[in-house]
Amino acid sequence: MRVICISNHKGGCSKTTVALNLAVTLSATGSRVLTVDLDPQGNLSASLGIDLEDLENTKRTAHRLMLDEQGDYSNYVVNMRPRLDMIPACLDADAEQKLSYSIAQPASSPIIKHDHNDHKRSNHHQRPQGPQ
Numbered sequence: 001m002r003v004i005c006i007s008n009h010k011g012g013c014s015k016t017t018v019a020l021n022l023a024v025t026l027s028a029t030g031s032r033v034l035t036v037d038l039d040p041q042g043n044l045s046a047s048l049g050i051d052l053e054d055l056e057n058t059k060r061t062a063h064r065l066m067l068d069e070q071g072d073y074s075n076y077v078v079n080m081r082p083r084l085d086m087i088p089a090c091l092d093a094d095a096e097q098k099l100s101y102s103i104a105q106p107a108s109s110p111i112i113k114h115d116h117n118d119h120k121r122s123n124h125h126q127r128p129q130g131p132q
Contacts, residue, residue: 016043023048027084034077036062037089040096045088048080055090062087067098 006019019035027033037044040063042052055061065076065087076087 015039016047019044020047023084027081030083032083032085034085034087036087038062039089040091042088042090045086045090048084048086048088050078050080050086050088050090052090055088056092059092060088061092062089063092063096 004022006015006022008015016039023033023035035044035048042050042055045055046052060076060078062076065071065073068075073087077085078088080086
């Protein structure tokens with residue numbers, strides 16, 4: 001499994017465009033792709049066909065997943081096309097406020113971490129061990 005992260009604090013530098021084109025191209029050439037939209041504006045989600053108004057009602061977003069005590073991401077994954085799945089995002093002020101609060105907690109507080117193997121919480125970050 002390879003992880004590709006596209007991030008930049010600056011707006012308007014084509015992060016969404018690159019992520020969209022990369023995801024579609026990789027899935028079209030046979031790779032299984034999971035996109036995770038962490039931008040509350042939800043532009044990547046909308047670009048792939050997610051109904052943002054419906055998403056605001058269902059609250060099945062990446063931000064809610066980070067707050068989910070169970071941590072079962074399968075409840076949040078939406079299949080967009082063959083080999084291309086997504087965990088979408090949309091405007092959710094309540095989730096953003098809760099996440100901001102949890103980030104501002106002292107270092108002794110548990111940090112939310114989802115391990116892709118067992119989906120359990122831990123109290124520390126682990127760096128990935130090189131390419132798999």
